[in-house]
Amino acid sequence: MFRLPDPNLRDEELVLYYYGEARNPDRIRRCLESSPSARARYDELCRVLAAVDELPAPEPPEDYGAQVWSRLAPQLRDRGSRRGIREWIAESLSPSVLFPPRRLVAAGALVVMLAVAFVAGRYWPAAQRGIGEPLPPSGRERIMLTAVGRHLERSQRLLVELANAAGNGGVDVADERAWAEELLPANRLYRRASQHSGKAALAAVLDELERVLLDLARGPEEISAAELEELRSRIDGILFKVQIVGSHVRRRGPATPQAPTHPPVAGGHEV
Amino acid sequence: MKNDAGPPDEAAVIARARGGDDEAFRQLVETHSREVFRLAYRLTGNQENAEDVVQETFLRAYRALHRFDSRSRFGTWLHRITANCATDLLRRSQRDPRWDGPADENFDAFASAEPGPERLTLSAEIERRVRSGLAKLTPTERTAFVLRHFEQQSIAEIGRVLGSRTSATKQAVFRAVHKLRQELAPWVEENHVQVA
Numbered sequence: 001m002f003r004l005p006d007p008n009l010r011d012e013e014l015v016l017y018y019y020g021e022a023r024n025p026d027r028i029r030r031c032l033e034s035s036p037s038a039r040a041r042y043d044e045l046c047r048v049l050a051a052v053d054e055l056p057a058p059e060p061p062e063d064y065g066a067q068v069w070s071r072l073a074p075q076l077r078d079r080g081s082r083r084g085i086r087e088w089i090a091e092s093l094s095p096s097v098l099f100p101p102r103r104l105v106a107a108g109a110l111v112v113m114l115a116v117a118f119v120a121g122r123y124w125p126a127a128q129r130g131i132g133e134p135l136p137p138s139g140r141e142r143i144m145l146t147a148v149g150r151h152l153e154r155s156q157r158l159l160v161e162l163a164n165a166a167g168n169g170g171v172d173v174a175d176e177r178a179w180a181e182e183l184l185p186a187n188r189l190y191r192r193a194s195q196h197s198g199k200a201a202l203a204a205v206l207d208e209l210e211r212v213l214l215d216l217a218r219g220p221e222e223i224s225a226a227e228l229e230e231l232r233s234r235i236d237g238i239l240f241k242v243q244i245v246g247s248h249v250r251r252r253g254p255a256t257p258q259a260p261t262h263p264p265v266a267g268g269h270e271v
Numbered sequence: 272m273k274n275d276a277g278p279p280d281e282a283a284v285i286a287r288a289r290g291g292d293d294e295a296f297r298q299l300v301e302t303h304s305r306e307v308f309r310l311a312y313r314l315t316g317n318q319e320n321a322e323d324v325v326q327e328t329f330l331r332a333y334r335a336l337h338r339f340d341s342r343s344r345f346g347t348w349l350h351r352i353t354a355n356c357a358t359d360l361l362r363r364s365q366r367d368p369r370w371d372g373p374a375d376e377n378f379d380a381f382a383s384a385e386p387g388p389e390r391l392t393l394s395a396e397i398e399r400r401v402r403s404g405l406a407k408l409t410p411t412e413r414t415a416f417v418l419r420h421f422e423q424q425s426i427a428e429i430g431r432v433l434g435s436r437t438s439a440t441k442q443a444v445f446r447a448v449h450k451l452r453q454e455l456a457p458w459v460e461e462n463h464v465q466v467a
Contacts, residue, residue, distance in 0.1 A: 012441070015448050019419060021426055048455045049448070052420060054397045055405075058318065060308045065301030072300060072329050076293065188319065214323060218363070 152246030404454035
């Protein structure tokens with residue numbers, strides 16, 4: 001494949017020799033000793049592969065395993081392999097059971113969003129500060145909460161859209177999938193920030209939301225009606241939490257509006 | 272794979288996990304997560320994708336635990352799943368490769384103590400070029416190369432991971448090395464790079 005000037009030694013043989021898998025290493029060693037051109041080629045290969053070793057290898061924190069487990073454990077329960085009484089109770093009390101019609105859930109989401117918009121519109125101006133005025137001690141946190149509030153609002157729109165998707169035969173979720181992909185990096189960022197700042201409840205909701213976004217973003221562009229139904233059952237639970245936490249966060253957060261309330265449009269969706 | 276032999280009682284933990292003991296599975300996750308992450312990062316070249324791969328790896332392992340052959344090493348089995356998850360992810364995101372972007376800021380790029388400015392500049396350039404070279408590999412080439420180069424797996428083992436014949440696996444490694452040489456060799460020679 002890469003036959004080079006030295007007719008007795010191919011590059012493939014040098015690669016296998018480098019990795020200790022040559023069929024006849026003694027022959028190659030002798031050839032390298034006797035042929036300066038072969039030696040030069042092999043030295044160049046060694047330098048290139050040694051350069052590859054310089055690629056930084058990140059070192060996860062000591063408690064990384066515990067972090068992975070904390071994200072994984074609820075998913076294992078969601079997948080329903082082993083269901084206990086706690087899961088049964090949680091499921092029985094989930095909004096999908098308490099408020100079965102999906103339209104009602106969507107309508108509830110709309111009411112919450114309108115109420116939040118009304119409250120925010122009423123109190124927002126009073127909280128504005130002059131340009132250049134230093135942030136109060138809680139300023140950074142409030143800016144973060146404002147951003148998280150907007151993120152939850154956008155996520156809520158996606159969830160409502162999915163909850164109301166038509167489900168006959170194959171369902172095209174390409175747009176929702178792209179939308180989830182866009183939301184995912186921000187969700188990770190906010191989840192980590194919430195974890196680091198000790199906001200356990202917010203972090204838990206963001207974590208749950210992340211799993212839905214991740215499955216959607218990594219899934220196919222078309223799903224079956226049964227898959228959509230499964231997705232909906234997960235969404236109904238998370239949607240309710242996102243509404244509650246989102247409205248709570250947005251009430252606490254918008255003290256220092258710095259950006260237009262209408263986010264930029266990307267990929268056909270407001271993000 | 273390096274040091275994948277688990278603790279002496281790992282076989283018992285695996286047996287408990289297979290019997291439905293989630294606490295035992297948690298032990299396995301906590302024991303192997305960091306190794307799985309390192310491999311996932313090498314394969315995907317980006318922290319976020321690596322974290323997705325770690326998550327997916329353990330989910331698949333959980334579902335397939337009953338198929339695990341207890342004569343094998345659990346770490347090796349997990350690494351196979353990791354490689355498959357990463358390859359799937361790479362294929363899906365081929366239209367939007369992510370490792371061509373900026374390097375992660377969360378980790379120290381190089382472990383050498385107190386590197387001087389020249390060393391840092393050189394290292395950053397090497398990293399950029401290696402990333403660029405790796406980005407030109409197909410998912411199969413990248414997986415084969417990472418498993419051979421960083422994980423010291425034999426070509427036969429890699430073939431089993433990829434589900435391909437040994438000859439095809441060899442060719443994937445050769446093509447990967449060839450592409451990396453094309454990307455790096457002129458620069459390495461020109462700059463007389465002597466890497467550790």
